[in-house]
Amino acid sequence: MQLREPGRCVIGVIDGGLSGATGRYVKRLSDLSGLYGDAAAFAAAAVEEGGDRIVYEVQDYRPSGATGDLIFGVTRMVPGRIGREYFLTRGHIHARADRSEIYTGEAGRGLMLMESPSGETRIVEIGPRTVCYVPPYWIHRSVNVGDGELVMSFCYPADAGQDYGIIEQAGGMRQRILDDGAGGWVAVDNPDYRPRPQARIDALFAGA
Ligand code: NI
Numbered sequence: 201m202q203l204r205e206p207g208r209c210v211i212g213v214i215d216g217g218l219s220g221a222t223g224r225y226v227k228r229l230s231d232l233s234g235l236y237g238d239a240a241a242f243a244a245a246a247v248e249e250g251g252d253r254i255v256y257e258v259q260d261y262r263p264s265g266a267t268g269d270l271i272f273g274v275t276r277m278v279p280g281r282i283g284r285e286y287f288l289t290r291g292h293i294h295a296r297a298d299r300s301e302i303y304t305g306e307a308g309r310g311l312m313l314m315e316s317p318s319g320e321t322r323i324v325e326i327g328p329r330t331v332c333y334v335p336p337y338w339i340h341r342s343v344n345v346g347d348g349e350l351v352m353s354f355c356y357p358a359d360a361g362q363d364y365g366i367i368e369q370a371g372g373m374r375q376r377i378l379d380d381g382a383g384g385w386v387a388v389d390n391p392d393y394r395p396r397p398q399a400r401i402d403a404l405f406a407g408a
Contacts, residue, residue, distance in 0.1 A: 216276025291341025
């Protein structure tokens with residue numbers, strides 16, 4: 201039995217950093233093509249000055265990918281909208297769909313937009329010190345509905361993996377989060393959403 205060493209990281213609440221992180225990636229606006237409902241607004245945003253800016257950044261501490269191990273980290277998303285739609289992460293279901301996840305708000309104001317395989321939506325509002333439990337089998341995406349950066353820490357099983365295709369194959373998530381014009385947000389149905397075939401849903405629950 202080879203023991204792993206304990207770890208220690210410090211979350212940068214303001215800058216969304218993670219000291220001691222073992223990995224980092226960023227998503228720029230150009231990486232998020234096709235995710236937003238308003239394609240014309242996306243195209244316009246992509247060519248304005250600073251258009252291809254970083255929308256979100258993830259730093260994590262990943263000791264291993266072994267079953268029973270954990271991955272944790274910090275995500276930071278800048279504020280903004282494409283048309284009326286608030287900035288969002290790409291979103292995923294876990295490749296091992298029965299794996300859950302915890303997100304904790306560190307700074308800013310956001311939402312966890314969740315969708316079951318059969319298309320039920322749940323939305324959890326996240327502020328500082330809010331802990332959000334994402335149960336097994338729920339597709340999840342975070343949305344920055346605030347004026348400042350949204351910083352959240354997260355933790356999930358190391359063998360969970362991510363399946364990003366599940367959202368794309370359905371024409372997006374069933375609901376989109378828009379500016380309500382009064383400083384808040386509103387969830388509206390996505391007209392491009394196509395319900396998943398029952399066989400696909402059954403396969404997810406069967407672990408296929
Ligand atoms: Ni996840």
